[in-house]
Each structure stands twice: as C-alpha cells, then as structure tokens.
Amino acid sequence: MDVNKNSYTFLFATAMVVVVAASLSFAATNLKPFQDTNVEQEKMQSILNSIQISVERSQAPGAYQTYIKEAFVLQRGEAIEGQDAFAIDLAKEIRKPDQERLSPLYIAEKEGETYYIIPLQGNGLWGPIWGYVSLKEDINTVYGATFDHKAETPGLGAEINTPVFEDQFKGKQMLDSNLSFIGIDVRKGDASSEYEVDGISGGTITSDGVEAMILDCVKAYVPFLKTHSGATATASLITE
Amino acid sequence: MADVLEKEEKAKELLIDKQPKEPLLSKKNRKLLNDPLNDNNPITVQVLGICSALAITVKLYPALVMSISVLFVMAAGNVIVSLMRNFIPNRIRIIVQLVVVASLVALVDQVLKAFVYDVSKELSVFVGLIITNCIIMGRLEAFALGNTVWKSFLDGIGNAFGYAWILLAVAFFRELLGSGTLFGFQVIPNAWYLANGGFYSNNGFMLLPPMALITVGIIIWVQRARNTKLIEE
Numbered sequence: 001m002d003v004n005k006n007s008y009t010f011l012f013a014t015a016m017v018v019v020v021a022a023s024l025s026f027a028a029t030n031l032k033p034f035q036d037t038n039v040e041q042e043k044m045q046s047i048l049n050s051i052q053i054s055v056e057r058s059q060a061p062g063a064y065q066t067y068i069k070e071a072f073v074l075q076r077g078e079a080i081e082g083q084d085a086f087a088i089d090l091a092k093e094i095r096k097p098d099q100e101r102l103s104p105l106y107i108a109e110k111e112g113e114t115y116y117i118i119p120l121q122g123n124g125l126w127g128p129i130w131g132y133v134s135l136k137e138d139i140n141t142v143y144g145a146t147f148d149h150k151a152e153t154p155g156l157g158a159e160i161n162t163p164v165f166e167d168q169f170k171g172k173q174m175l176d177s178n179l180s181f182i183g184i185d186v187r188k189g190d191a192s193s194e195y196e197v198d199g200i201s202g203g204t205i206t207s208d209g210v211e212a213m214i215l216d217c218v219k220a221y222v223p224f225l226k227t228h229s230g231a232t233a234t235a236s237l238i239t240e
Numbered sequence: 241m242a243d244v245l246e247k248e249e250k251a252k253e254l255l256i257d258k259q260p261k262e263p264l265l266s267k268k269n270r271k272l273l274n275d276p277l278n279d280n281n282p283i284t285v286q287v288l289g290i291c292s293a294l295a296i297t298v299k300l301y302p303a304l305v306m307s308i309s310v311l312f313v314m315a316a317g318n319v320i321v322s323l324m325r326n327f328i329p330n331r332i333r334i335i336v337q338l339v340v341v342a343s344l345v346a347l348v349d350q351v352l353k354a355f356v357y358d359v360s361k362e363l364s365v366f367v368g369l370i371i372t373n374c375i376i377m378g379r380l381e382a383f384a385l386g387n388t389v390w391k392s393f394l395d396g397i398g399n400a401f402g403y404a405w406i407l408l409a410v411a412f413f414r415e416l417l418g419s420g421t422l423f424g425f426q427v428i429p430n431a432w433y434l435a436n437g438g439f440y441s442n443n444g445f446m447l448l449p450p451m452a453l454i455t456v457g458i459i460i461w462v463q464r465a466r467n468t469k470l471i472e473e
Contacts, residue, residue, distance in 0.1 A: 003326070003327060003330070004331065009332055012327065012329050012336075013332060013336075016339060020343045023347075024343055027351075028350055031351065031353070031354040034354035035350070035357075038354070039357075057358065
C-alpha cells in the first residue's frame with residue numbers, strides 16, 4: 001500500500017478526524033455531569049465566600065443550605081416569580097437591555113444578621129470576570145466581596161481574586177448620602193473615601209473592569225436598594 | 241487445506257525460533273527507561289519543557305498532577321503513534337502527531353476538570369500547553385515513528401519520569417522554602433516563625449518563576465558535577 005498517495009492522505013486525515021471527534025465527544029458527554037457539579041459547588045462556595053464564610057468546595061452545598069435563606073430574581077427592580085435565581089446565566093443577562101435583564105439576589109442569614117448577596121459579571125482584559133458582593137442589612141454597606149476571573153494575567157489582573165484586593169471592599173458604600181448610586185471607584189493608589197478602593201498595579205484594565213462590573217451589575221438593583229436602604233428590609237417586605 | 245495451514249504454522253515457529261525474542265526488559269530496553277532520568281534528561285540535558293517546569297512548580301501537588309498528566313499523554317501518544325507508524329502518510333505526519341497529542345490533552349483536561357477541579361484551575365492554561373511541550377512532540381517524531389510499540393511505550397514512560405522527577409525536585413524546594421509546607425502540610429514548626437517570636441521567615445522569592453529557573457540551574461550544576469558523561473571537552 002502506498003501511504004504517500006494523495007487519495008490515501010485525504011482518506012487517512014478524514015478518518016482520523018472522525019475517530020478523534022467521536023471519542024472526544026463521547027468523553028466530554030460522559031464527564032459533563034461531574035464537571036457541572038464542580039462548577040455548581042464552586043458557585044456556592046463563592047457566594048458563601050462573599051459573606052465571609054470559607055468552606056471546602058465539597059462542603060459548600062451543605063453550608064449553602066444552612067446560610068442562604070432565600071434567592072429570587074429581580075427585573076426592573078421588582079421581584080418576579082417563576083425564575084430559579086441560581087440557574088440564571090449572568091453572562092447572558094448582562095448583554096440584555098436593562099428592561100429585560102434578570103438579576104438574581106440571594107438573602108443570607110449569618111449569626112442573626114441578614115445579608116444581601118448580589119452576583120456580578122463583567123469583562124477583564126482577556127476574558128470574563130465575575131464575583132459576588134454582599135451588603136449588610138442597610139442594603140448599602142458592603143459586607144464582603146469576592147471576585148474571580150477566567151484568564152487574567154497571573155500576578156497582575158489575576159490578583160483580583162486575592163484577599164488583599166477583595167478585603168478592601170469591606171465597609172464601602174454603594175449609595176451616597178442623597179441615596180444616589182455611585183458604585184465603587186477603583187482608584188490608582190489614592191483611594192481614601194468609603195466609595196473608593198485601590199486598584200492593582202499592572203492590572204489597570206482588569207481593575208477598571210471590576211469598577212465597570214460593579215457599576216453595571218449593581219445599577220439593576222438600585223431601585224430596590226433605594227426603596228429599602230436604611231429600612232430593615234426583610235424578605236417578606238421585598239416580595240410584597 | 242489443513243496441511244497448508246499446518247505448514248504455515250511450522251514455518252512461523254521456525255521464524256520465531258531463529259530470532260530469539262527480546263526479553264521485555266532487556267538491557268537495551270532498560271536503557272530507554274533509564275537514560276532520560278539522568279544522561280539524557282529532557283529538562284536538564286536537552287532543555288525541553290522548561291516553560292511548564294517554571295510555571296507549575298510552586299507547590300508539589302500541582303506538579304505531581306502535571307507529571308501524571310504528562311506521563312499519560314507521553315506514554316499513550318507514543319503507543320498510538322507507534323501503532324500507526326506504518327500507516328501515517330509522511331507528508332502529514334506532524335499534523336497527525338499534533339492531533340494525537342491534542343486529543344489526549346483535551347481528554348486529560350476534561351478528566352481533571354471532572355475529578356480534581358481545584359488542581360485543574362490551578363494548572364489553568366498549562367494543561368492545554370502540554371500540547372506544545374517539546375518533549376512530547378520530540379519523542380513522537382524522533383522515536384515513536386520508527387520503533388515498535390513496546391519500545392515506544394518504555395521511551396514515553398522514561399522521558400515522562402525524567403520530566404517528572406525534575407519537576408517534583410524543583411517543587412519540593414520551592415514549596416518547602418517558599419511556603420514552609422510539603423503537599424500542603426506544614427513542616428516548618430510554627431514556633432520558628434518571626435511572627436511567633438522565632439527566627440524564621442518563608443522566602444517569598446521562592447514562589448516567583450525566577451527562582452524556579454535558578455533551582456533548575458542548581459540541579460543542572462549538581463548533575464553535571466556528578467555525571468562525567470555530561471561534561472564537554
């Protein structure tokens with residue numbers, strides 16, 4: 001058999017591609033459930049992390065049941081029925097116009113205090129970045145924040161998921177004294193007020209991404225925040 | 241008909257008798273395993289695969305997972321290419337090798353994501369970059385294309401171990417001196433640390449890639465000092 005004939009070469013290449021494609025899709029289909037569980041557990045872990053509870057990934061579902069009391073979906077600042085907050089794909093939602101966007105909100109209870117957790121999704125330098133920010137009962141002061149990224153540069157933009165960066169957000173505020181939403185400004189080294197944090201040297205675009213992400217995602221909650229800020233809003237008050 | 245078959249059987253037996261079968265681990269085959277560990281180490285002698293050796297050796301556990309992944313890709317890749325070696329069209333052989341390696345790596349990536357998710361996040365792009373690890377393509381092109389399956393398998397295992405032990409050695413020193421732990425377990429007593437009134441502090445520089453390069457350099461130095469075969473005239 002002449003293995004260098006053109007026809008043979010084409011035949012070989014075609015057969016090879018078909019075999020490889022089939023075996024890889026077989027593997028991918030069979031491993032998908034395991035991978036999905038991991039991603040789900042990690043999401044729960046991040047949500048818990050934003051209210052300063054750190055658990056092993058495998059323990060996350062149990063702890064999630066304990067701490068997260070309620071999860072619902074807001075649209076145009078109002079809670080709507082018939083949506084599973086946990087299953088919402090934020091990456092898709094942030095591309096929709098404000099009027100149609102679905103915004104999940106989680107309500108957690110820890111040591112008798114109630115916290116409101118807002119999921120965030122945005123863009124860094126190389127790919128998506130996301131995170132969770134938890135607000136205290138006044139629905140204004142940040143209790144904790146956690147960020148993660150897909151492909152930011154290690155040592156630079158990737159530093160957004162380190163405690164050094166995340167811990168700065170604790171105690172910052174989302175609304176100013178007139179109850180207008182101003183977000184949190186990620187500054188270049190001169191952060192001083194309760195609306196500013198320091199960015200990451202060498203990670204300016206990622207830092208700006210975090211700022212834009214907070215501005216863009218939290219703004220969907222502003223009507224809700226405004227109505228309930230300062231009041232001891234409870235879950236029942238929101239669903240009313 | 242039966243006669244013919246019988247004759248053929250006999251002829252085959254004769255043929256086999258004439259060429260005494262090589263034992264599975266003959267001297268030559270053992271050399272395939274041993275050579276890459278020292279005399280012909282892919283990292284320290286051939287200086288291949290340095291990239292990943294620098295990037296994922298901050299801690300032992302990811303280095304171990306990386307080593308096992310490379311071991312699998314290398315052994316399986318060598319075996320598959322060796323099995324197909326007489327059927328691969330010469331003009332597209334590099335592409336064929338790439339497809340074999342790439343699909344094995346994609347498989348490894350999927351398995352890691354399913355079963356050791358946290359490590360797979362830590363290894364991030366470097367799992368994908370196994371494809372471009374020069375050791376693998378180098379062995380496929382230089383060895384598996386021209387040798388039998390068993391020999392190629394041994395060669396793959398040998399080279400993967402040659403890669404693995406350097407990776408683990410570098411990771412051992414970086415984790416011990418940089419974080420004071422081994423496989424995540426603390427080995428430096430807490431009381432030694434400055435924070436607890438001791439005299440010791442972890443060397444943060446060990447965690448950065450330059451120290452990996454320096455550690456590899458020191459290993460090469462020690463290896464060359466001990467192994468006279470490696471000393472150039």
